[in-house]
Amino acid sequence: MSSAQQTADPGLYLPRSARIEAVADLTAREKFFRLTLDRPLGHQPGQFVMVTVPGMGECAISITCGPREDNILEMVIRKAGNLTGVIHGLKAGDTLGVRGPFGRGFDxxxxxxxxxxxxxxxxxxxxxxxxxxxxxxxxxxxxxxxxxxxxxxxxxxxxxxxxxxxxxxxxxxxxxxxxxxxxxxxxxxxxxxxxxxxxxxxxxxxxxxxxxxxxxxxxxxxxxxxxxxxxxxxxxxxxxxxxxxxxxxxxxxxxxxxxxxxxxxxxxxxxxxxxxxxxxx
Amino acid sequence: MNAFLASPAQVGGWLHVLARTTALLWPQPKGSRNFSFLPLAQGAPVSLDRYRPTVVPPSRHLLPADETLFTYRCEPTGEVRYQPPEAPPRQILAGVRPCDLKGIAQLDAVMADAPADPLYGARRAATAIIGVDCLAPCDSRCFCAATGSLAFRGGADLFLTPLADGVLVEVTSDRGAELLAGAGFAPCGNAAALREQAEADRPVPFGRALAASPAELPAVLRAGYRSPVYGRHGERCFSCGTCNLVCPTCYCFEVRDDLALDGAGGRRSRTWDACMIPAFAEVAGGHNFRPQVGERQRHRLKRKFEYLPDRFGTGPFCVGCGRCGRQCAADIDILVMINEIVAEQGGAA
The missing domain is CATH 3.40.50.80 (Nucleotide-binding domain of ferredoxin-NADP reductase (FNR) module)
Incomplete structure (x- = not known):
């Protein structure tokens, strides 16, 4: 176990704060969100992030932007439940928590x-x-x-x-x-x-x-x-x-x-x- | 490593000394016939007798029912500060039998798999384990010998074997040696022979038997993917998830957030979850990837005997403790199901 503990990232479950830069309505149920992170996401196409509203919860959301060198993360979120309902009520300047990117994407x-x-x-x-x-x-x-x-x-x-x-x-x-x-x-x-x-x-x-x-x-x-x-x-x-x-x-x-x-x-x-x-x- | 001999009374006294400075959990009677790993209270009797397996396995003390993932605080500036949980307290899990040692070892393998789980790792590192040998089947549900867990010793810092005229105490790690410092037990020069003799006196067969060896079961379960056994037993299943919650190797969790009363802070925690509960594999929008109870039973059995053994290479994830069948309100027994599938597939491969 000692080796497992040495390699474990203590922040595995900790979100990073991200600022919402822009929100746009796409349909009656889907909104587009552009966030700024504290550093580049460094993702592969097809990967996902875990998005947090503190006190409400966390859910998996697909990354919709291509790989980027800046700190931008783009997502489309469907209002499907309590958590995504709250996210739909957020506006530019608000913050969300983000973990990831996770999973295996496309090469x-x-x-x-x-x-x-x-x-x-x-x-x-x-x-x-x-x-x-x-x-x-x-x-x-x-x-x-x-x-x-x-x-x-x-x-x-x-x-x-x-x-x-x-x-x-x-x-x-x-x-x-x-x-x-x-x-x-x-x-x-x-x-x-x-x-x-x-x-x-x-x-x-x-x-x-x-x-x-x-x-x-x-x-x-x-x-x-x-x-x-x-x-x-x-x-x-x-x-x-x-x-x-x-x-x-x-x-x-x-x-x-x-x-x-x-x-x-x-x-x-x-x-x-x-x-x-x-x-x- | 070193070995010692002590009387049961000396062992009890020594455990009480340890319990003064560190939370020490020992299997103790709870209710009319159950046992539970409870903090050893001052003066409580310490029995090394065979006990009915605790309802909740000791491995759950490494993955608590409600474990804080982080706390958070919203600053007046609108910034949110996420704070990892405090380091877990030291604890001693004592009186852990071979099947439960195997359960803990399997959780160790899962949680150390990259990316390693930092909370489990910290709790495991803060936990000393004192194993105790099993010399007779605990009850009629036992099949630990069949799953290969009866001989398992891994993960224990000390290992106790009750003998006719005392207790053999074997040191199996440096931490174990530290726990024993000052106990004053008499050194033992022929520990291996004493333990082998005690184990040779075990009844044969020891508990129930599997109709195929754990090494053969992955192939049998793959061939029997569409077996009617799952649905047939599933008809009695209430999908309550008890079998998952009492399993020493089940680790699935749900995540929840709690808001502090002032609304400016709160915590996120993980709580035990169960793949037998109908909504376990449901996604946003309501699509359920395992809507049928038979599909969920199949998932549970295949995780124990095929998926996780294939993935981690550490043997079956069913340790043969019998808890799932013992606690099931509908008497659904994993060994009975496995043996029916083996029979249906024409015996062992």
């Missing part, structure tokens, strides 16, 4: 020179924006980049202005889907995120696939991919969500069969998940 170098298909259902776009932002900024280093986003209705779409700017780049295609227009103006397409996959004409050997969305989305996207292309399971990344209370592999909540989502994930290769029946159930 951008592994995407260099590859065609990339990104399928983001609902809030799945939030963590994947941390991967897409550096990819689009440096799009010459990648092959063809295709992003399919899905939302229930136009009122629930995220980052549309940014998607429009991405679409202008060479070799970048953005396909926006909604399940239903709900009688709202809409210039994207109507259908599920699976609908456009068959007509993309992907080159399976050159393509890396990235998925993030509600649990029900995965098996249908994987079936559709399998029907039209045979992308090797090692080249399909899935960014999973689980309940996380500690972020450091101790509390047990995020366990998926033998994997701790907060340690071995939240980004997994599909080839790893085939041993975990609970992962995509």
């Amino acid at each position: 951008l170098a592994e995407f260099h020179g590859r065609d990339v298909l990104v399928v983001a259902g609902g809030l799945g776009l939030v963590p994947l924006r941390s991967l897409l932002t550096p990819m689009i900024a440096d799009h010459g280093r990648f092959g063809r980049i295709t992003l399919i986003t899905g939302a229930r209705t136009p009122a629930e779409t995220l980052f549309r202005e940014e998607l429009a700017r991405w679409r202008e780049k060479d070799n970048v295609e953005v396909i926006e889907m909604v399940d239903s227009t709900a009688h709202l103006p809409w210039d994207g397409r109507v259908g599920l995120v699976t609908t456009p996959i068959g007509a993309l004409g992907l080159d399976a050997a050159r393509t890396t696939v990235v998925l993030c969305g509600p649990p029900v989305m995965y098996k249908f996207v994987l079936l559709e991919l399998d029907r039209h292309y045979h992308v090797p399971a090692e080249r399909i990344f899935i960014d999973l969500e689980r309940r996380m209370r500690c972020g450091v592999g101790k509390c047990g909540h995020c366990q998926i069969n033998q994997a701790y989502c907060c340690q071995q994930g939240p980004v997994f290769r599909y080839s790893e998940l085939r041993d975990f029946p609970e992962a995509l159930a």
